[in-house]
Amino acid sequence: MLTNAELASWFEKIAELKELAGENAFAANAYRRAGQVLERTAQPVAEMEPALREQTLGKGMAAKATYWLALGSAPELEELEATIPEGVLRMLEVPGFGVKKVGTLWREHKIEDFEELVARAEAGTLAQLPGFGKGTQEAFLKHLATVREQEGKWWLHKATAAADEAIDALLPLPSVADAVVVGQLARSCEVVEEVAVLAGLSADTPSHTLLEAMPLFSLDRSRSGPGIYKGTWGGRGHFALYTCPAAQMAQEQVLLTGPATFLARAAKGGGTIAAAIRKGEAGIGEFERVTAAWGTYLEPELRDTPEAAPADGGRLVELADIKGILHCHSNYSDGQNSLQEMAAHCQALGYAYFGIADHSQTASYANGLSEERLLRQWEEIDRLNEQMAPFKILKGIESDILPDGSLDYPDRILAQFDYVVASVHAGLRMSADKATERLLRAIQNPYTTILGHATGRLLLKREGYPLDMEAIIETAARHKVSIEINANPHRLDLDWRFVYQATQAGVLLSINPDAHKLAGFDDMRYGVAVARKGGLQPAACLNTLHLPDFMAWLAGRRP
């Protein structure tokens, strides 16, 4: 059955292509709006009564959706795509290349082939076309380099899903004794260059038996050898399967998990870690091997920076330590589910409190809340809190940090929130000085409780603005502002590399899903994973506090 997200992408694609084809922009916009409505609608259109479908999408668009649902495809989109060269469609994927620019290239300059565009940019002649300058050309070349650099790499959630699928396929095979994740994914790296799985075999297994079990894996023979199968998964992401006799699995697991810097470190009994790991007798497990070589057990995620490991008596934070959620969206702004649905889901997951932090008024693109709509939300929260007690919904907001560093409501409004997440959403291209100054001002605002996704990065897509993180951490510590670890696998921002530094400075970190729908809560696992990688312990994490303690903490820092 088609999901709203799939239908939405078709509507939006049609809008874009209609504009590209030179049709009335407002007509195209009607499709775009239908797509945007769908993105914010939790109830599947496929399950809606016809009347509700019309009310949601409008008469014409509802009819289209109904037709596509019955057909399982959108002929209108396919027909449009058939009239546009593939290279032109590809140009639309380039940031900064919208329908107007691409339309000019295609119709006026007769450039249809993507490689021709690349060649022109590399030769420097793209900048000579009217409407295109050096800046556009350089941005395009930079984009190409980034795409090449990131080819085959994985977001953490996609890597996890692929590895799970591979292991599920391998384990039922009679000669596979066990199969585990190794490499960067085992170490919870925020971007995984290659998903790697190690299978321990109890008997000789022909390679085709292993490979046939994983139809999504396509082997690259030139990069493979005995016991090492490298290729791509699902035609895109880099993937590797390693095999070894079951008896050697523990040592291979440690060696393949790495990283090389850890394996090269000095072992407790002399020599390198790698040598010590190899030395252990057969039958000794992974835990015992690492413990013997390093002195204590070191979790895989800590092996990039063992210095961040908790001292004796400490331990890394776990998902079960998290008592409440502090950054989520509802359909008051750009979320898909209602406030009640989000809160009920949060409660069902076992959390004790739920902070709603919808977008603030300036975020018009995200349907940010005007003062008047805020009041309505607060009324609903009061009502729900009566019904759901002792579960508690907190009145939060994700306030845009405006270009000058101020928050997005007057103080008399800010004072009425239980807490404020302050985040940057617009004006992302700043110098380090300007960005730092802007964020420092927001942190110093007495109403700011949490600094949301600190750098604004989108992994594999967009670098964050440069920041003097030391100053940010130091100021956050001084003003008792928590820094968020945004658990969305596209963000994972604050970067785990600053977690140790922040906690050393006394900053409480908070791990938040930034969920825009019910399934978004599941991202908490990735936030916890990278928090652990940075060595975060439960006591240094704000939302491990029980509700009364959290409320007391908030009360203690009220302006």
Next chain:
DNA sequence: GCCGTTTTCGGCCCGACTGTTTTCAGTCG
């Protein structure tokens, strides 16, 4: 193309930024 009507056609989100201009168009969030 859809919506909401002062019911039959005018208005549709909008501000910031950037690069290319020479006063603004295109893109983005």
